[in-house]
Each structure stands twice: as structure tokens, then as C-alpha cells.
Amino acid sequence: MKKLVKIFLGVTLVLFFFNACKKKEVTEPIKTTKQYLTADTSKRWKLSEGKASLDGAELDLMLVQAPCVTDNILILSSDFKYQITEGNQKCKPDTDPDVLIAGNWALSTDSKSITIDKFIVLDRVVDKAKFDITTIDDNKFTGTTEVTINSKLVKMNVTFVAVDNV
Numbered sequence: 001m002k003k004l005v006k007i008f009l010g011v012t013l014v015l016f017f018f019n020a021c022k023k024k025e026v027t028e029p030i031k032t033t034k035q036y037l038t039a040d041t042s043k044r045w046k047l048s049e050g051k052a053s054l055d056g057a058e059l060d061l062m063l064v065q066a067p068c069v070t071d072n073i074l075i076l077s078s079d080f081k082y083q084i085t086e087g088n089q090k091c092k093p094d095t096d097p098d099v100l101i102a103g104n105w106a107l108s109t110d111s112k113s114i115t116i117d118k119f120i121v122l123d124r125v126v127d128k129a130k131f132d133i134t135t136i137d138d139n140k141f142t143g144t145t146e147v148t149i150n151s152k153l154v155k156m157n158v159t160f161v162a163v164d165n166v
Helices: 002-020 033-038
Strands: 042-054 057-060 073-077 081-085 099-107 113-121 124-136 140-149 152-165
Touching: 033 042, 033 073, 033 099, 033 124, 042 140, 081 113, 113 140
Parallel strands: none
Antiparallel strands: 042 057, 042 073, 042 152, 073 081, 081 099, 099 113, 113 124, 124 140, 140 152
């Protein structure tokens, strides 16, 4: 009987130690859309991909715009202010300001879209641009928007990547 108790205790201890050595799953805290977009203070984003559909034709926004435009930075702040700033290249180095546009942005009540006071796309300033977010994480967000340019509806799918925290 003592031998049976020793075996039982031995097996129990072995199982206990194997179970204690299991790697515990680390779960990342769930972030809100605002936390992803602003990192709780402000966060810098750069356009990495963009497609625009107009009259059945598709335009690659990265190819049809100059690098001095596609490298511009969108800074979203947690106080719902934003700036679009020049990237590494300025189209007109002697005259272009560092901050191209500044204003306010809003997050929808369901956190699935943002609205930006003014946005520049295809060399046009668009007022109240609404961007529907389809995916978001710490490193990128993607989504769709529709804007009217020259009385024509332009549908866009774009991806922004995080540059770094400001």
C-alpha cells in the first residue's frame, strides 16, 4: 500500500511539474480604434497603397502622384486634431510649408470610420472626407472612401502604415 501511495505521489508531482512548465499564453490587451490610430497621444501614418476607381478605370495612387506627395505624413492626435505634413521630399522645397493642412478629425460612434476636415487627394482638397476602416492594428490600417472630383464619384481603397510615434 505504501508503495502504491509513493507511486501515486510521484506521478502527481511529475504531472504538476510538467503542467507548471507549460508556457502561459500572453494575451495582448484589446485596444480601441482610437488607441490604434493615436497611440494614446499622437501617431504618424504614411500612405503605402492606394487604388482609385473612376469610370471603370483603376488608378494606382502611388504611381499617379509624385513621390513628394505620397511621402506626406498624416499625424492623428488623441485630442482629435490632425496635421498633414511634408515627408522627406517637398514638391517645392523653397515655398512648401512643413504643415500642409491642419484641422480636426472625428471617430464615428461605432468606431468604424473617421472623418477628416480636409484631405488632399489627386491634387485636390477634399472637405469632410469619410474613411471607412476595414482593418486596423498597431502597424497599419486599411479602408475605403468615396470622394467627388470634377462631379465624378471616385472610390478609393487605401492602406496607411505607421511611421513612428510622435
